[in-house]
Amino acid sequence: MSRQKRYWTVVSVILIWLGVLLTGCTLEGWEMAGERSGNASLPSEAEGEGELRVLFLDVGQGASQLLISPSGYTMLIDAGNNDKEDEMLRYLEAYGIRHLDLVIGTHPDADHIGGLDRVIDQLDIGEVYMPKIQSNTKTFESLLTSIRDKGLKVKTAKAGLELTWDEQVQVKMLAPATVTDDNNNMSAVVKVTYRDTSFLLTGDAESESERVMLESGANLRADVLLVGHHGSKSSTTARFLNAVKPKYAIIQVGDNSYGHPTKTILGRLAKQKVEVYRNDLQGTVEIVSDGQGYQIMTER
Incomplete structure (x- = not known):
């Protein structure tokens, strides 16, 4: 140089x-x-601290709920239909979910468990709960294969169970309380309580399951109700709705030929002055609880 x-x-x-x-x-x-x-775009460790997040994912004519506890524990209830598998994985990736502490398949119908096999294949899974009812469909068989190949075992979803999840949050199963060969009435019904706030997640439970829950003396009171069976008139009886007394109702529904949600159920909710949110109209609905009140956000 x-x-x-x-x-x-x-x-x-x-x-x-x-x-x-x-x-x-x-x-x-x-x-x-x-x-x-x-790291400016990443959430801080304190962000969201003390909050329970419940996401009613838009999976069309199906159902799926993702729960994230105040301590960061995760739970997935159902995962939409078979054609929503990739969409479910995108949702979980978008929310930064790589591990699911609890997975619940409410019942064997494809529009609820269709995407669960891919979810179990791709993510780290803690415990799996499903009601003790069999189905001879390829969808159900594929789910059982994924569970077996991952070295997991299915625990029986039934009334009376209190699930270990986050010590700040109580997770109780209220149904199925009896054994029947009807898939919908064997739906796992889960009540999630965080301090003064509560969610009742009902799968496709119909009037028969609702009657049994009422007669069991279980505390059905909840601020947020996942309307049973996508708003079908076979669910959400007046007596059941009177016992729950929800402030908010979520209807997981998409384009369908079933007439869901029915005018009967919408009228019943309106009469009770329940604020209704629907996936077909508002996309994914997220409800955040700080233990005392709620913040509700919609995709559109």
Whole structure:
């Protein structure tokens, strides 16, 4: 290197250090600032602390609920139909979910468990609960295969169970309380209580299961109700609705030929002055509880 080039190199280094000293920074400070900048888009550890998030995912004419506890534990109840498998994985990736502490398949119908096999294949799974009812469909067989291949065992979903999840949140199963060969009335019904707030998630439970729950003396009172069977008139009887007394109702529904949700159920909810949210109209619905009140956000 020539003497002139060495001179300008030394001058450049001196000017850089002068700039550092004048701004009061250090090289260590630059590295720290760079790290903070790189993580600026990531949530802090404290963000969302003390909140329970319940997401009613828009999976069309099907059902799926993703729950994230105040301590960060996760639960997935159902996963939509077979054609929603990739969409379910995208949802979970978008919410940063790589591990599910609890997975509940409410009953063997494809529009509820169709996407669960791929979810179990792709994610780290804790415990799996399903009611003790069989189905000879390929969808059900595929789910059992995924569970077996992952080295998991199915625990029986039934009334009276209190699931271990987050010590701040109570998770109780209220149904099925009796054994029947009807898939819908064997639906796992889950009540989630966080301090003064509560959610009743009913799968496709119909009037017979509702009657048994009422007669069992279980505390059905809940602020948020997942309307049974996508708003079919076979569910959400007036007596059941009177016992739950919800402030908010979620109807997981998409384009369908069944007439869901029916005018009967919408009228019944309106009469009780329940605020209704629907996946077909508002997309994914997220309800955040701080233990005392709710914040409700919709996709559209």
